[in-house]
Amino acid sequence: MGEKKEDKSKVHKLALRGSSKTVAEFFEYSINTILFQRGVYPAEDFSAVKKYGLNMLVSNDDQVKAYIKKIMSQLNRWMVNGKISKLVVVITSKDTGEHVERWQFDVEIFNKPNKSRSTKMAVDKENAAPDEGDGAAPPPPGKTENEIQEEIQAIFRQITASVTFLPVLDGDCTFNVLVYANADSDVPIEWGDSDAKEIKNGEKVQLRSFSTSNHKVDTMVSYRLAD
Structure with missing residues (x-):
């Protein structure tokens, strides 16, 4: 009996690791897609790659690539350990410093044992603001890789x-990535606490979601109304 339980545990860990990788990859391509579609960087700074059965665009800019790589390196560790509750991409006007667009990806972990405190973190330092994590949730019925990919395709099409x-977006813009991680997470020194960078008096649009056997990701965009 003990051997069977150990095998089941290994299968669960492998499933969680695979699901975490799927979610982390989705975040990486989401960041690149948003930067391209919203014109934060010139179109010629991007190259097409095949992913999810779609032609995805990823940045060739060395600084952007290094920034995203730094985020993804840490995000992968937090994802595997179930430490992430949200990832947010904020687009900010360079001229006014105003946040004009905010893409939020809420992460729900199925069979999470208890509630946890989360804190918003970014590579730049701002004022701290804690947030409540989500509690346990039942997993969805088993899905095939194709079904998961189709759900992800639908989000990128949206x-x-x-x-x-x-x-x-008027004028030059820049972007920032915020990660909501549990308060007990190991945080690299270059990551600092951040405010939520909300859009003042903004409109919100809920987009599609996708789920694996271990995670569900909901997508929403907030934006500043045109003057």
């Missing part, structure tokens, strides 16, 4: 289509 309703 992100691409969002240019039809999102206001044109």
Whole structure:
């Protein structure tokens, strides 16, 4: 009996690791897709790669690549250990310093044992602001890899289509990534506490979600109304 339990535990850990990798990869491609679709960087700074059965665009800019790599390196560790509750991409006007767009990805972990405190962190330092994590949730019925990929495809198609309703971004913009991680997470020294960088008087649009056997990711965009 003991051997069977150990095997089951190994299978669960492998499933969690695979699910965490799926979610982390989704975040990485989401960041690149948002930067391209919203024109934060010139189109010529991106190259096409095949992913999820789609032509995805990823940045060739060395600074952007290094920044995303630093985020993803830490995010992968936190994901495997069930420490993440949200990832947020904030687009900010360089001219005014105002946050004009905020893409939020809420992460729900199935069969999470208890509630946990979360804190928002970014690579730049801001004021701290804690947030409550989600409690346990039942897992969805088993899905095939194709079904998960189709759900992810639908989200990327929505992100691409969002240019039809999102206001044109005026002037030069920059971006920041916030990660909501449990308060007991090991945090690298270059990561600092951050405020939520909310959009003042913004509109919110809920987009599609996708789920694996271990995680569910909901997507939402907030944006500043045109003057």
